């Protein structure tokens with residue numbers, strides 16, 4: 001089969017790799033129907049050291065089950081399934097607590113001999129716990145929205161949930177990338193009335209308004225902080241959803257959060273130290289968030305997606321074939337695409 005490999009910064013190739021086969025009785029083989037490129041794939045695309053051997057990449061996919069191992073129940077050949085961006089048994093103590101990203105028998109895609117999502121097929125370990133069956137066919141118009149359940153929408157949702165967003169909280173979302181916009185959608189879904197989106201790409205913030213943002217702040221740094229405070233009677237918002245992962249974003253988050261409020265971060269942090277000094281301490285700010293256990297949220301979010309009450313698939317603004325994946329990476333890296341869908 002063909003799959004995407006990354007050889008270093010700016011160097012993504014489509015190559016032939018071995019066809020996946022069942023190795024363990026808990027495995028399934030899934031033929032990928034849709035995959036996509038994540039903002040977190042763009043970090044190694046920007047900075048990874050060149051290597052002679054490429055590494056597999058991609059962690060978001062949905063597809064049709066082609067084969068299942070003897071110990072897999074509830075999933076059959078022909079089922080359309082979505083995979084969360086971390087595979088897990090969904091039965092261990094961490095999984096039962098809704099923290100499938102810490103599963104004792106789980107792991108990451110595209111590592112340690114596990115296939116990546118940006119290819120024609122994937123061997124899925126712990127298939128019964130990992131995969132979620134979708135009640136539609138592979139020609140459904142909902143595929144982009146359903147694919148968003150793999151990572152981007154549950155990540156935005158996790159940010160809102162860990163921040164404690166509810167109908168009584170005001171919200172600032174930092175970042176107008178696909179995760180930030182998904183966090184706007186999640187905050188709206190949880191009932192937040194005021195949602196301030198900090199972002200400066202008008203086409204993206206327009207989608208943010210469609211998703212529920214009540215205000216858009218294009219300014220950054222101190223100016224941006226002042227603008228959010230102006231919009232909130234000087235106080236800042238109860239919750240701040242940091243969806244970027246760069247140090248200026250977390251600094252802005254502490255600048256716009258109301259005393260006693262919560263900052264949640266889901267942008268993969270590209271900085272080693274959180275600037276949580278005495279000022280943050282004295283204002284009783286809670287810092288939370290982290291990698292989203294998407295598996296915990298897929299079934300909760302699925303009904304709203306199936307009914308069209310939320311349309312998280314709108315974050316995809318470009319579709320490529322597998323051969324065009326290198327173009328897709330370029331488009332994500334130069335920000336000409338918000339999020340790229342792959343149709344192998």
Ligand SMILES: [Zn+2]
Pocket residue numbers: 088089090091092093094095096100102103104105106
């Ligand atoms: Zn587990």
